[in-house]
Amino acid sequence: xxxxxxxxxxxxxxxxxxxxxxxxxxxxxxxxxxxxxxxxxxxxxxxxxxxxxxxxxxxxxxxxxxxxxxxxxxxxxxxxxxxxxxxxxxxxxxxxxxxxxxxxxxxxxxxxxxxxxxxx
Amino acid sequence: xxxxxxxxxxxxxxxxxxxxxxxxxxxxxxxxxxxxxxxxxxxxxxxxxxxxxxxxxxxxxxxxxxxxxxxxxxxxxxxxxxxxxxxxxxxxxxxxxxxxxxxxxxxxxxxxxxxxxxxx
Numbered sequence: 001x002x003x004x005x006x007x008x009x010x011x012x013x014x015x016x017x018x019x020x021x022x023x024x025x026x027x028x029x030x031x032x033x034x035x036x037x038x039x040x041x042x043x044x045x046x047x048x049x050x051x052x053x054x055x056x057x058x059x060x061x062x063x064x065x066x067x068x069x070x071x072x073x074x075x076x077x078x079x080x081x082x083x084x085x086x087x088x089x090x091x092x093x094x095x096x097x098x099x100x101x102x103x104x105x106x107x108x109x110x111x112x113x114x115x116x117x118x119x120x
Numbered sequence: 121x122x123x124x125x126x127x128x129x130x131x132x133x134x135x136x137x138x139x140x141x142x143x144x145x146x147x148x149x150x151x152x153x154x155x156x157x158x159x160x161x162x163x164x165x166x167x168x169x170x171x172x173x174x175x176x177x178x179x180x181x182x183x184x185x186x187x188x189x190x191x192x193x194x195x196x197x198x199x200x201x202x203x204x205x206x207x208x209x210x211x212x213x214x215x216x217x218x219x220x221x222x223x224x225x226x227x228x229x230x231x232x233x234x235x236x237x238x239x240x
Contacts, residue, residue, distance in 0.1 A: 025168035
């Protein structure tokens with residue numbers, strides 16, 4: 001049973017918008033990602049997605065509602081089927097909870113679509 | 121879509137070992153708890169359980185392995201069926217991720233068995 005130190009884990013990679021797998025439980029994945037600039041508009045038809053900001057600031061843009069701005073130690077759950085676009089103007093380290101196998105760009109295939117690598 | 125500020129959420133209650141529901145997604149619950157002193161030995165037969173320390177220090181005692189000591193921003197996943205006892209000698213604020221409906225004392229009914237209230 002190995003613990004994960006979030007600081008060490010975020011120090012272990014640099015690539016933005018390329019989620020790393022930090023753990024799995026009950027068919028769900030804990031992923032870590034570095035947000036930097038604008039991601040792509042997308043949605044997950046079968047997956048609710050939790051965004052927790054570990055450091056920095058993340059803005060989640062929504063089509064039908066006002067943006068949600070998350071600062072350190074704030075989280076929001078984006079329900080399945082809700083189109084959204086994460087943006088981090090100054091960069092952010094974020095933790096995601098979502099079903100294992102969820103594609104980062106959801107219903108969209110994009111140059112930012114990324115395979116998930118496990119944290120070393 | 122309402123964000124949750126973990127600092128505000130932990131400030132909203134005092135009772136130790138009485139988890140509050142901070143969000144639900146994909147049949148899973150995000151719970152917040154104040155750990156203080158020794159919890160009870162227990163296991164969850166059908167649920168893996170993630171412990172993330174938000175502040176303070178939590179020791180997870182295990183029957184078959186060395187204790188896992190978690191400091192701020194560290195997490196561990198206790199697999200289903202593994203007996204464990206959380207202990208926080210100096211207190212800790214912890215975030216739990218586990219299936220909705222998981223009982224805090226698992227297979228044990230104890231005076232610390234608690235209903236989960238939603239964060240206000």
